[in-house]
Amino acid sequence: MCDSEGSCHVLLLEDEPMILMDLEFAAEACGCNALCATSVKQAMKHLDSERPVRVGILDVNLGEGQTCEPVARELERRGIPYILHSGDLDRQNETVRSLNAQLIPKPANANHVISTAMECVGRKCG
Amino acid sequence: MTDDEQERSRPSQAMGNPKDFDDSPERFRDENPDARFGGASEVLFEQAMAQTRMAICLCDPNKPDLPIVFANKAFRNLTGYDEAEIVGKNCRFLQGPETDPEPVRKMRQAIENEDVVVVELLNYRRDGSSFWNALHLGPIYDSEGKLKYFFGSQWDVSDVRAARAEEHYAREMARELSHRMKNMFSVISGIVNVTGRMRGIESEAQEINDRVQALGRAYETTLDDASAGRIEIGQAIRAILSPYDVGESHLRLLGNGIRVPFAAVSSIGLVLHELAANATKHGAWTRDDGLVEVDWQEKGEDEQRVVEVTWREKFGPKVTIPADAKGGSGNEIIDRLLRFSNGCIDREWHEDGLVAVARVPIWKAS
CATH class of the missing domain: 3.30.450.20 (PAS domain)
Known part of the structure; x- marks a missing residue:
């Protein structure tokens, strides 16, 4: 699933730029190539690009009522694993429950989030 | 009539x-x-x-x-x-x-x-x-x-319905607050990490983040209880320490049901975090079968009332009393924190681990 340069593409969907940057750094430190998105639209664009996404890390609540659900469904459709990274365990409960994915509650260490995602695809990190 | x-x-x-x-x-x-x-x-x-x-x-x-x-x-x-x-x-x-x-x-x-x-x-x-x-x-x-x-x-049932609506609103507010607080702690964490990476001081950034996140976990538990004014300390202790309990068999929480003022939660939370970080680096949690027991009790009357938290490490590596027992930034933070809240801590190094007893006053004239 990794492309010719051997780098592993990780889709990061997170509407908070500082958290996104933190995850991006952690992904890079782990030898991955981070595809960063702050909205469903951007994430879908990454999915339609040439680069094969190996695993997704999705923030559940993307602000203004938007959730990661469409992206999660698309990843499921393509058989790409993903994990959820959310601080809102209650309000989005139904969305979270309907998605069959591991959930890491915020705030969490970025390295921990990345290495958990890597475990999903059988890669070791750091 | x-x-x-x-x-x-x-x-x-x-x-x-x-x-x-x-x-x-x-x-x-x-x-x-x-x-x-x-x-x-x-x-x-x-x-x-x-x-x-x-x-x-x-x-x-x-x-x-x-x-x-x-x-x-x-x-x-x-x-x-x-x-x-x-x-x-x-x-x-x-x-x-x-x-x-x-x-x-x-x-x-x-x-x-x-x-x-x-x-x-x-x-x-x-x-x-x-x-x-x-x-x-x-x-x-x-x-x-x-x-x-x-x-x-x-x-x-107009009154009942109004009360129900108010309760619902309060619950929604608490949830929203909880969400925003978690998000805020996440952003702070991101700032610290990113700054740390940029400046090449990642381990220092990590240390800061661990403290910030321990505090975040402690505060999180106070939201449900916020209206009551006093916080059930057990939930906060569990929230702070459970991430250290890898495999969920190295931590035993013995205390039960004490309510403390909000301010005591952050002191106790940070003290426990420092003790836990230390146990992970040097103490009982460096061993596969290492165990930490934490107990909390209320002691004393009126002005003398304190919450007494006992930290007991077991089956750790053989303890050599640190030459500079009060040394290390973690210990210094503990001592200063407790001094601010008129509390204190006693440390005893037993053969298989540290036993620390921290006392934080919880008396409040009302």
């Missing part, structure tokens, strides 16, 4: 003054010659109808459009209508512009099926004001099993 009793003892003269309402059994019998009340039933009916604060009416399904044939005084009080305005009407006269058709549909269905139903619907008083009516409706049969009446009892 209460109003009810006066009302009841008055002879049947209700028709003279529409404001007077006669809910005596005689009156009911006059208008419903088929109905029989005798002995205990008569006494029961008379007194119950007059005294109950529950608004009650009977409707006659054998007349066109199910008119009300009897309504007690509480019904009049609740709706503000005189008896003459009530009797003969279908109950729907209490409905108004904002009444939801759904409970009305349920009622209609229950009447058709001769079922019992309880619905809440918005009704209107004579003066146009509205109230939430918890209405219980059900059929009444005679001794031959023939449908005689529909019985309706109504209760004004």
Whole structure:
């Protein structure tokens, strides 16, 4: 699933730029190539690009009522694993429950989030 | 005498003054010659109808459009209508512009099926004001099993509904606050990490983040309890320490049910975080079978009241008392923190681990 340069593409969907940057750094430190998105639209664009996404890390609540659900469904459709990274365990409960994915509650260490995602695809990190 | 009793003892003269309402059994019998009340039933009916604060009416399904044939005084009080305005009407006269058709549909269905139903619907008083009516409706049969009446009892639940709405709102607010707080801690964490990476001080950034996140976890547990003013410390302790308990078998929490002021949560939270970080680096949690027991008790009276938290490491590596026992930034943070809150900590190095007892005052003049 990794492309010719051997780098592993990780889709990061997170509407908070500082958290996104933190995850991006952690992904890079782990030898991955981070595809960063702050909205469903951007994430879908990454999915339609040439680069094969190996695993997704999705923030559940993307602000203004938007959730990661469409992206999660698309990843499921393509058989790409993903994990959820959310601080809102209650309000989005139904969305979270309907998605069959591991959930890491915020705030969490970025390295921990990345290495958990890597475990999903059988890669070791750091 | 209460109003009810006066009302009841008055002879049947209700028709003279529409404001007077006669809910005596005689009156009911006059208008419903088929109905029989005798002995205990008569006494029961008379007194119950007059005294109950529950608004009650009977409707006659054998007349066109199910008119009300009897309504007690509480019904009049609740709706503000005189008896003459009530009797003969279908109950729907209490409905108004904002009444939801759904409970009305349920009622209609229950009447058709001769079922019992309880619905809440918005009704209107004579003066146009509205109230939430918890209405219980059900059929009444005679001794031959023939449908005689529909019985309706109504209760004004406006206050209950308002309280429910307020509680709901408070819960929503707490959730929103919780969400925003977690998000804020996440962003702070991101800033610290990113700065750390940029400046090449990642391990320092990590140390800062661990403290920030321990505090975040401790505060998180206080949200549910915030209205009570005092926080159940056990939840906070569990939240702070559980991430260190890899495999969930290296931590034993012994304490139970103490409430402490909000300020004590952050002191105790950060102290426990430092002890845990130290145990992970040098103490019991460097061993596979290492164990930490944490207990918390309330001690002392009035001004002397403290929460006493005992940290006991077991099966750790053989302890060599640090030459500089108070050294290390973690220990310094603990000592300073506790000094600020007039607390203290005693450390004893046993053969297989540290035993630390921290005391934080929780007395509050009230």
